[in-house]
């Protein structure tokens with residue numbers, strides 16, 4: 001039976017050297033995030049940037065909801081893959097990082113496709129549902145305590161056959177460590193069990209970055 005590799009730093013570099021190239025703006029965001037220190041680990045991994053790009057390009061995705069923008073790496077990665085008539089609605093409660101993200105979005109000439117909603121995501125989602133919005137792809141990467149809420153709302157907001165993609169489902173590998181029972185690890189474990197049982201989607205968990213689950217709405 002095929003087995004996943006243990007990804008060492010050398011293999012990660014090899015993957016990076018032999019995949020798509022990052023755009024100048026993606027590189028600039030990564031370099032800016034580095035200057036922020038520890039918090040840089042909030043951004044998605046380079047392999048996830050490329051994975052989202054190809055998925056959007058190959059699945060005719062036109063309308064995206066992102067929950068968790070930070071300084072814009074995932075946002076710009078997805079915007080650059082969207083066609084000119086595509087739209088991405090990005091939710092984040094942090095005004096300061098959303099402003100940083102918007103500057104990079106403008107620098108990447110992607111401001112015509114974006115709507116940023118800066119408030120607690122559950123409030124924005126309430127508005128989007130009231131307006132009858134529907135999405136081809138929803139990317140969940142905000143506060144882990146609300147993952148279950150975000151997933152449940154996403155089920156209402158996603159089109160049939162649309163994709164709900166959730167980041168950090170392996171939580172630095174802690175989900176399988178018996179001695180790790182802190183609040184967030186427990187939330188993620190419970191969340192993974194919850195969506196595994198949910199019959200409204202079919203899904204695969206993939207060891208890309210910190211772990212992505214990709215769900216297709218049935």
Ligand SMILES: C[S@@+](CC[C@H](N)C(=O)[O-])C[C@H]1O[C@@H](n2cnc3c(N)ncnc32)[C@H](O)[C@@H]1O
Pocket residue numbers: 042043044067068069070071072073074075091092093094097119120121122141142143146
């Ligand atoms: C892991 S970061 C997102 C990283 C981003 N996808 C990237 O690639 O750079 C999580 C973000 O969720 C935001 N966040 C946390 N709780 C939130 C909430 N209740 N509503 C909206 N945004 C929230 C934080 O402000 C932070 O920017």
